[in-house]
Amino acid sequence: MKSENMSRPVLTCEEVCRYYKKKEKHIRDDGTVAKTSLVKAVDGISFQLAPGEILGVIGESGCGKSTLGRLLVRLEKTSSGSVLLDGENVDQMIRADRLGFRRQIQMVFQNPFDTFDPRYTVEKILVGTMKLHGIGSSAGERRELALEKLTAAGLLPAEDFLRRFPHELSGGQLQRISILRSMLLSPKVLVADEPVSMLDISIRADIINLIYDTARSEGAAAVFISHDITTTRYIADRIAVMYLGRIVELGTADEVALHPMHPYTEALISNCSSIDPRDRRPVIQIKGEPPSPVDIPPGCPFAPRCPRATAECSATEQTLKECNGRLVRCSKVTG
Amino acid sequence: MAILSLHDVCVTYRSSGKDVHAINHVSLDVEKNESLGIVGESGSGKTTLIMAILRLLNPKSTTVTGQILLDGEDILTMPDERLSEIRWQEMAIVFQKAMNALSPVHKVGKFIGDLYRVHVPKATNAEIRSRIEETFELVNLPKRIYDLYPHELSGGMLQRVSIAMSLILDPKLLIMDEATTALDVVTQNQILEEIKHLEEERGITRIMITHDMSVVASSCKNVAVLYAGSLMETGPVEKVLVEPIHPYTQGLVDSFPTFATDTHEPLKSIGGSLPNLADLPKGCVFAPRCPKACDICFQTPPEMKEYPGGRRAACHLAGGASHEE
Numbered sequence: 001m002k003s004e005n006m007s008r009p010v011l012t013c014e015e016v017c018r019y020y021k022k023k024e025k026h027i028r029d030d031g032t033v034a035k036t037s038l039v040k041a042v043d044g045i046s047f048q049l050a051p052g053e054i055l056g057v058i059g060e061s062g063c064g065k066s067t068l069g070r071l072l073v074r075l076e077k078t079s080s081g082s083v084l085l086d087g088e089n090v091d092q093m094i095r096a097d098r099l100g101f102r103r104q105i106q107m108v109f110q111n112p113f114d115t116f117d118p119r120y121t122v123e124k125i126l127v128g129t130m131k132l133h134g135i136g137s138s139a140g141e142r143r144e145l146a147l148e149k150l151t152a153a154g155l156l157p158a159e160d161f162l163r164r165f166p167h168e169l170s171g172g173q174l175q176r177i178s179i180l181r182s183m184l185l186s187p188k189v190l191v192a193d194e195p196v197s198m199l200d201i202s203i204r205a206d207i208i209n210l211i212y213d214t215a216r217s218e219g220a221a222a223v224f225i226s227h228d229i230t231t232t233r234y235i236a237d238r239i240a241v242m243y244l245g246r247i248v249e250l251g252t253a254d255e256v257a258l259h260p261m262h263p264y265t266e267a268l269i270s271n272c273s274s275i276d277p278r279d280r281r282p283v284i285q286i287k288g289e290p291p292s293p294v295d296i297p298p299g300c301p302f303a304p305r306c307p308r309a310t311a312e313c314s315a316t317e318q319t320l321k322e323c324n325g326r327l328v329r330c331s332k333v334t335g
Numbered sequence: 336m337a338i339l340s341l342h343d344v345c346v347t348y349r350s351s352g353k354d355v356h357a358i359n360h361v362s363l364d365v366e367k368n369e370s371l372g373i374v375g376e377s378g379s380g381k382t383t384l385i386m387a388i389l390r391l392l393n394p395k396s397t398t399v400t401g402q403i404l405l406d407g408e409d410i411l412t413m414p415d416e417r418l419s420e421i422r423w424q425e426m427a428i429v430f431q432k433a434m435n436a437l438s439p440v441h442k443v444g445k446f447i448g449d450l451y452r453v454h455v456p457k458a459t460n461a462e463i464r465s466r467i468e469e470t471f472e473l474v475n476l477p478k479r480i481y482d483l484y485p486h487e488l489s490g491g492m493l494q495r496v497s498i499a500m501s502l503i504l505d506p507k508l509l510i511m512d513e514a515t516t517a518l519d520v521v522t523q524n525q526i527l528e529e530i531k532h533l534e535e536e537r538g539i540t541r542i543m544i545t546h547d548m549s550v551v552a553s554s555c556k557n558v559a560v561l562y563a564g565s566l567m568e569t570g571p572v573e574k575v576l577v578e579p580i581h582p583y584t585q586g587l588v589d590s591f592p593t594f595a596t597d598t599h600e601p602l603k604s605i606g607g608s609l610p611n612l613a614d615l616p617k618g619c620v621f622a623p624r625c626p627k628a629c630d631i632c633f634q635t636p637p638e639m640k641e642y643p644g645g646r647r648a649a650c651h652l653a654g655g656a657s658h659e660e
Binding site: 060061170172200201202203204205206208209227230231233234257258267268271272273274275276277278283285286289 | 376377489490491492519520521522523524525528546547548549550552553572573576577586587588590591592593594601602603604605608
């Protein structure tokens with residue numbers, strides 16, 4: 001019974017798509033004119049997240065990783081496919097009980113400076129959240145809990161922080177408050193969209209450790225969206241690599257980061273320079289920029305930039321296949 | 336001879352009656368053909384230093400003291416006419432936000448053309464166009480960009496346009512202020528490769544400001560570490576980033592996860608935050624956050640000392656302390 005519970009995914013994505021319609025005249029490759037265009041930001045993403053697991057999502061900007069994050073917490077509606085939280089469809093959950101749904105899945109955003117109401121003190125931010133969600137029975141109790149959480153996150157002296165306004169805090173401190181506000185609700189899933197990219201290197205490690213430790217201690221699962229492969233490898237159990245709205249490779253963090261199989265993952269990782277100047281791996285140059293997600297050509301969308309591509313790659317649709325315990329979307333990769 | 340040398344440069348902002356010491360006694364030489372990376376946290380004064388070198392700081396609210404010599408000429412004291420002459424011709428800058436560096440209502444070619452005309456007033460339209468297209472080629476941009484507006488270009492292309500713009504008058508010194516930070520790793524690497532190539536070809540000296548040390552590690556010869564407006568350590572990249580002398584550099588290096596990091600070991604970070612620049616600590620500026628700080632660090636500011644291998648560091652404990660480990 002217990003083991004069955006353990007293995008049941010807390011978050012499931014089934015062929016999740018998000019298309020945007022754009023009213024703009026544009027000329028297709030074959031010369032015909034289209035009046036509207038379809039931007040396929042997220043195009044058929046499927047994965048399962050086990051309780052307590054941390055999934056990293058990496059990719060270049062514009063690959064749809066942020067849209068995916070917003071779909072998971074239902075800030076955006078899926079065009080097709082469904083997101084299931086604990087086996088329940090999020091569309092139904094949010095209609096039935098919006099607050100209850102928000103308690104179960106929380107998000108940490110990229111820019112901590114835009115996350116808070118500038119007129120609220122930290123106390124109002126934290127206590128207000130608890131009051132809204134019915135945590136704690138009295139104002140005193142909520143305040144105590146806020147103090148306890150601030151102390152645990154290393155924001156000392158906690159009393160002093162409660163009185164401060166967001167503009168009096170640094171980015172790192174705000175991001176810590178953002179994380180602990182999310183974790184106050186003991187969510188089952190935490191979605192973090194580039195939580196450290198705005199912060200200084202010297203404090204990034206603190207934030208990464210905080211997300212890792214709180215997720216682990218609360219038993220929450222997390223989706224960590226980032227473009228930084230080394231950081232993602234550090235925090236995540238599994239990594240999904242996205243290219244133009246699709247997952248091109250999904251596997252355990254170490255395997256994907258150290259032995260990438262998909263040519264895109266390989267190129268992306270070879271481009272991440274190390275801070276150790278002695279560690280100079282050959283960089284795989286990929287030409288051009290990703291094609292626009294408007295009217296993606298048939299076949300593999302990476303084919304025009306891929307060093308291993310042949311004629312058939314641009315002709316045939318690639319599917320996500322299992323390969324040595326990993327999912328890879330490339331016909332050139334065989335187990 | 337050094338193409339750019341800074342002697343005891345200090346920059347002070349006056350802000351609501353208080354003096355904010357943004358740059359404190361920075362001395363630095365940049366040799367010809369050197370590529371120097373300046374790293375530091377935000378607020379460490381990287382951009383202020385560059386603004387001082389370009390003399391772009393508002394003289395009403397800032398005081399710059401010391402000497403900034405470009406090829407032997409002091410930028411701080413030269414007449415305004417001479418200054419406008421050497422900007423873009425002798426030294427050019429690529430700003431972080433390429434989107435904001437160009438005019439949204441002018442075509443890219445027109446905008447760069449205006450810049451060219453200011454410095455070469457006799458140039459004909461055809462000459463300007465061919466010169467701009469030539470420069471576009473250097474940074475792998477198609478010629479058709481000339482007739483496009485900035486909003487029609489992607490971030491990577493815009494950044495290339497900014498770089499092309501900085502190269503239009505063949506400057507000796509190229510300053511890049513977080514020029515590739517907003518780009519994807521793939522595009523960033525493409526551009527860095529192009530820049531490195533151009534440097535060799537045209538003998539350009541590059542100063543690169545960034546907080547991303549991996550960029551410095553892969554594209555610069557030397558590195559200077561700045562903290563709270565003071566220079567902490569300088570030297571060749573392969574020495575400074577591998578065996579840092581200064582505890583601050585060590586802290587920065589440690590806080591970077593690498594592929595070699597064991598994923599189960601918690602990442603290290605530097606506790607605390609930058610000191611208040613209006614009220615700097617009496618001793619070493621890094622002492623309040625330094626794990627190794629002792630009494631002397633809080634009492635007297637350390638002097639810049641020379642170390643073997645062309646390195647310099649400002650730390651009381653350097654030498655002895657770092658060798659013990």
